[in-house]
Each structure stands twice: as structure tokens, then as C-alpha cells.
Amino acid sequence: xxxxxxxxxxxxxxxxxxxxxxxxxxxxxxxxxxxxxRAAREQISAARVNENEGDLRAALSAYTKAACLTTMFMxxxxxxxxxxQGKKGILTQDLMK
Numbered sequence: 001x002x003x004x005x006x007x008x009x010x011x012x013x014x015x016x017x018x019x020x021x022x023x024x025x026x027x028x029x030x031x032x033x034x035x036x037x038r039a040a041r042e043q044i045s046a047a048r049v050n051e052n053e054g055d056l057r058a059a060l061s062a063y064t065k066a067a068c069l070t071t072m073f074m075x076x077x078x079x080x081x082x083x084x085q086g087k088k089g090i091l092t093q094d095l096m097k
Contacts, residue, residue, distance in 0.1 A: 014060065021061040025068035033078040033091050040069035 028039060047062035073079060073095075082089040 013057075017057055017060050018064045021064035022068050025065040025072070028069070029072070031072075033073055033076040034094070036069050036073040036076065037091070037094055040066045040073060043069060 028036065031039070043062045043066035047059045047066065050056070050059035050062060079091050079095075082091050
């Protein structure tokens with residue numbers, strides 16, 4: 001038994017962590033672009049804390065959620081319209097912070 005995971009490989013563990021994180025992030029479908037970006041930032045902050053505390057599984061999960069939320073943000077109609085019009089509106093400015 002290695003790290004409490006029996007015969008599973010590290011790849012399987014990483015894949016499981018990522019799959020669970022993506023599933024959790026998908027639960028916020030329909031949220032506003034601003035809310036998605038705020039949630040992604042919160043996940044990045046949580047990931048950094050987890051990483052500093054040595055909880056790498058939780059850090060990976062939080063980073064994966066942040067990536068998924070950011071992708072969802074960039075797929076929103078609000079953000080696409082802003083980008084399509086060539087504007088650097090509030091969403092684009094907020095993304096660049």
C-alpha cells in the first residue's frame with residue numbers, strides 16, 4: 001500500500017482528483033461571467049494555501065477547478081460579446097488583473 005491507495009497508480013489518483021474537481025466545477029453552470037471569474041480566483045487562492053501547507057491533492061483539485069471555471073468564463077456569451085466587439089470592457093479588464 002502506497003499513501004493509502006493500495007494498488008492504484010499515481011496517474012489513476014491524479015486522474016480521479018481531476019475528474020472530481022471538474023465535476024464539482026461544472027455544478028455552477030449558468031453563473032454570470034463575473035461570478036465564474038471570482039470563483040476561479042478563489043480556487044487559485046485556496047490552491048496556493050493548500051500547496052504551502054503540503055496538501056498537494058487539495059491543491060491539484062483547486063487548480064483544476066480554477067482552470068475549468070476560467071474556461072467556462074471564457075465561454076460565456078457576456079465575455080464573447082465583449083471580445084467580439086473589440087472592447088476591453090470590465091470583464092476583459094477583470095481577467096487581466
